Amino acid sequence: MATVPATLGAFRGADAPDLEALRKCVHCGICVPQCPTFRVLGEEMDTPRGRLYLMRAAAEGRLGLTEALARHLDLCLGCRACETACPSGVPFGSLLESARVQLRRHGPPSRHRLLEALVFAVFPEPRRLGALLAALSLYRRSGLGRLVRALGLLRPFPRLAAMEALVAEVPRPVPLPAIVPARGRRRGRVGLLTGCVQRHLYPGVNRDTAQLLALAGYEVVVPAAQGCCGALDLHAGRADAFRARARALAAAFPDDLDFVVTNAAGCGSAMKAYGHWLREAADLGAKTRDVLELLAEAELPLGPLALRVTYHDACHLAHGQRVRQEPRALLRRIPGLTLVELPDSDFCCGSAGVYNLLEPRIARALLEQKLARIAATGARVVAAANPGCLLQIASGCRAHGLDVEIVHPVELLARAAARAR
Amino acid sequence: MALTRTVLDALTRILGPDGVISSPEGRLVYECDMQTFYKGAPDVVALPESAEQVEAIVRLCRRERVPVVPRGSGSGLIGGAMAPAGGVMVGLNRMDRILEVDLPNRCATVQPGLVNLWLTRAVEDRGYFFAPDPSSQMVSSIGGNVSTNAGGPHCLKYGITVNHVLGLELVTGAGERVQLGGKVADRPGYDLTGTAVGAEGTFGLVTAITVRLLHAAEAVKTVLASFPSIEHASEAVSGIIAAGIIPAALEMLDALMIQAIEAGIGAGYPKGAAAVLLIELDGPAAEVEAQAERAAAICRERGALDVRVARDEAERALLWKGRKEAAGALGRLAPMYMLQDAVVPRSKLPAIMREILAISERHGVQIANVFHAGDGNLHPLILYDDRHPEQVERARAANEEVLHACIAMGGTVTGEHGVGLDKAQKLPLQYADADLNFMYRLRGVFDPDRLMNPGKLLPSHPACGEGFRPARPRLPDGAWI
Known part of the structure; x- marks a missing residue:
């Protein structure tokens, strides 16, 4: 069927932002103080309300796909705190993604072309990411890293410096079996997404996830051939690459699974949106669960951990998936563990996928705020359910000499489960 | 008018390049406040970080004869923070610090861009709060509250913004930075603070505000009562006031508003009721207990379908979230609305509600109602779709008639939102x-x-x-x- 490309003001063809959704915004501004870029920049163009106004102006033909429009949309972290705040139900995240698709197809060239090319050639490709991280590991162990930092060689390249500072050490890989059998009463059969960053930098989180799911009664299938979920592509407006990855991922998992489980909030949030973007992966999207959602429903034998812990809400778990209580309830189930609430726990830490590499200045400002709040809790452990947040907060703690341990909640649960045996 | 290069360069010298916005995209997003009906983009937006910079901006503009428009969070409803004649808009969001908290003297000094709710957040763990609570308090700035002399649900008992402002630092239109009022009450001479509150930027720009902080009440109880008609609910309001009870807040919402709130927020308002009253009582625990029972009994006597008391703070917070985000939730029902703000004597509530219903039917427009029933402050929200010019026309006609009906019943042209561009031409209806x-x-x-x-x-x-x-x-x- 041939389709005539539709136009909607400056937007054209497929994947244009939905004008009806844009018009849901009544300009009340309740989102504004919740927006991280507003809190750093203090200007209307970099608020959800301002960005919606610009998108709507483009959709209504008052504004072209200009460089400034692209800039203000690029500066958005995509944290979706505005969606939580919005009483009118504006689907900001999907509007932003559509607008970015349009800008990528029909707009001005991106200002981070080279860095983006590097990021997208490596990050969503687990094998290439593994190779890059191995090289980084070698660079660290050889002492070259210390030399580069001592000489300040990266100072003129803030984005490279941000990348360099993010990864402290590269752990040894933890191979997972293709199938982890359920233990005790069987609840079902699930697939595990091993992720790109997660499998290389936090292989222990994947291992703990599989073991806890098994302990909860799930048989866990870990397809070896799985690739990236496409979240980074989606957030950057690379719709074609995103759809290709989603399709491939849907094909990588067997059809008979009850759920497909992820322990990375960013991945889960993108996968749950599959239905919005392509039919072939809608089923996978509907079956996607964060590991903490499933564990919260299960009984787990947990031994004591005498720890003072605070919990940071990953944006794509709290705002993207509306999962807030489950992680807290799970942590509270660990005997001896004291959970201290982190003020503004659902305020972005500045990681936001690869945002901290592309926009280090704003990312750092947000990280500073997060660290100050963490320090004020007096907690010795910070739990967060997304690898990006873990990397970002850990790098901040290292830079400030803040003595806290940064973990995924499943790591604490696995430790407690080990004590129960 | 386009600004001269001289003005732009001078602004950049004062504020640095990051403090001056002149891109078409930047000017576009500053063209209106929450009242998107009125649009007027400034020629340039200035984002000062200090009172000194504000002073320099005003002096520059005076020298160059350029209009100056202040803007806080842009959540106003009156076309106040928009630039009908262009000029320099001064966005005060970067001046959002709490300069001093002085609990022994129960006051705080803040910059104008501070979000209202953030002040209470900063002192609530020590048992204090900032009383003026416009429903926009999670977004509106204290500078904006001062400029419009904002009210809020709790002003029934606690008074409006002017009752809580002790002093102001003001950069006048002449470019002088003056101190009006101050921490200590009973100052000699004119009450210039009271004069400047509600000036909507026509006196100049407020750069610091000293406000009163109140000690939080020992106990709070929130009662939700639903009624088969607006008349029944209005009777209950009169009954409660006649019984000598002054609730902290006494809010009424009609069926259409409840529908929007439940679709958008799910705050637990009873669907299907023609009207609900949200009654909040605060004070010493024993007194609150007795008053809540009395208020509930009055509601039942006046035909309430259901009366319930919020069981805990979470339920109370949810009820208030629904009330405070009501206007935002209307986006669920229609893409645009006109929000009227008028006052009638409280005894006229049933009559004006009947009239509003008649107006709604006459013009074929939906009108949702949420209002501060305790002091007769109405907020009819007239829904329309701006893509259909005839709908805009009908909404506008209905809006006019509502306002005139309020005045005919002895009311005023605005309650708490301010005058702005929206009501400026209506003042002659009120004043000689x-x-x-x-x-x-x-x-x-x-x-x-x-x-x-x-x-x-x-x-x-x-x-x-x-x-x-x-x-x-x-x-x-x-x-x-």
């Missing part, structure tokens, strides 16, 4: 020429060149203008001033 002329002269003391937020607050009435003709507002076709 002599009164308006006096206001013009007073304004001239603060703003001799009439460059401060021109076109707002005071009508451009030739008979009372002292030869004053504000620049012709740049308005979209169909604006009804």
Whole structure:
């Protein structure tokens, strides 16, 4: 069927932002103080309300796909705190993604072309990411890293410096079996997404996830051939690459699974949106669960951990998936563990996928705020359910000499489960 | 008018390049506040970080004869923070610090860009709060609250913004930075603080505000009562007040509003009721307990379908979230609405509600109602779709009739939102020429060149203008001033 490309003001063809959704915004501004870029920049163009106004102006033909429009949309972290705040139900995240698709197809060239090319050639490709991280590991162990930092060689390249500072050490890989059998009463059969960053930098989180799911009664299938979920592509407006990855991922998992489980909030949030973007992966999207959602429903034998812990809400778990209580309830189930609430726990830490590499200045400002709040809790452990947040907060703690341990909640649960045996 | 290069360069010298926005995209997003009906983009937006910078901006603008429009969070409903005559808009969001908290003297000094709720957040763990609570308090700035002399659900008992402002630092339109009032009450001379609160930027720009902090009450109880009709609910309001109870808040919402809130927020309002009352009582625990029972009994006597008391703080917070985000939730029902703000004597509530219903039917428009029933402050929200010009026309006609009906019943043209561009031409309905002329002269003391937020607050009435003709507002076709 041939389709005539539709136009909607400056937007054209497929994947244009939905004008009806844009018009849901009544300009009340309740989102504004919740927006991280507003809190750093203090200007209307970099608020959800301002960005919606610009998108709507483009959709209504008052504004072209200009460089400034692209800039203000690029500066958005995509944290979706505005969606939580919005009483009118504006689907900001999907509007932003559509607008970015349009800008990528029909707009001005991106200002981070080279860095983006590097990021997208490596990050969503687990094998290439593994190779890059191995090289980084070698660079660290050889002492070259210390030399580069001592000489300040990266100072003129803030984005490279941000990348360099993010990864402290590269752990040894933890191979997972293709199938982890359920233990005790069987609840079902699930697939595990091993992720790109997660499998290389936090292989222990994947291992703990599989073991806890098994302990909860799930048989866990870990397809070896799985690739990236496409979240980074989606957030950057690379719709074609995103759809290709989603399709491939849907094909990588067997059809008979009850759920497909992820322990990375960013991945889960993108996968749950599959239905919005392509039919072939809608089923996978509907079956996607964060590991903490499933564990919260299960009984787990947990031994004591005498720890003072605070919990940071990953944006794509709290705002993207509306999962807030489950992680807290799970942590509270660990005997001896004291959970201290982190003020503004659902305020972005500045990681936001690869945002901290592309926009280090704003990312750092947000990280500073997060660290100050963490320090004020007096907690010795910070739990967060997304690898990006873990990397970002850990790098901040290292830079400030803040003595806290940064973990995924499943790591604490696995430790407690080990004590129960 | 386009600004000269000189003005732009001078602004950049004062603020640095990051503090000056002149891109078309930047100017576009600053063209309106929450009242998107009125649009007027500034020529440039200035984002100062200090009172010194504000002073320098005002002096520059006075020298160059450029209008100055202040803007806080842009959550106003009156077309106040928009620039009908262009000029320099001063966005105060970067001046959002709490300068001092002085609990022994129960006050705090803040910068104008501070979000209202953030002040209470900063002192609530020590048992204090900032009383004025406009429903926009999670977004609106204290500077904006001062400029519009904002009210809020709890002003029934606690009073409006002016009752909580002890002092102001003001950069006048003449470019002087002056201190009005201060921490200590009973200052000699004129009450200039009271005069400047509600000036909507026509006196100049507020750069610091000293506000009163109150100690939180020992106990709070929130009662939700649903009724088969607006009349029944209005009778209950009169009954509660007649019983000598002054609730902290006494809010009424009608069926359409409840529908929007439940679709958008799910706050637990009973669907299907024609009206609900949200009654909040605070004070010493024993007194609150007794008053809550009495208020509930009055509601039942006046035909309430259901009366329940919020069981815990979470339920209370959810009920208030629904109330405070009501206007935002209307996006679920229609893409646009006009929000009217008028007052009638409380005894006229049933009559005005009947009239509003008749107006809604006459013009074929939906009107949702949420209002501060305790003090007769109405907020009819007239829904329309701006893509259909005839709907805009009908909504506008209904809006006018609602306002005139309120005045005919002895009410006022605005309750708590302010005047702005929206109601400036309505002031002659309220004030005699002599009164308006006096206001013009007073304004001239603060703003001799009439460059401060021109076109707002005071009508451009030739008979009372002292030869004053504000620049012709740049308005979209169909604006009804």
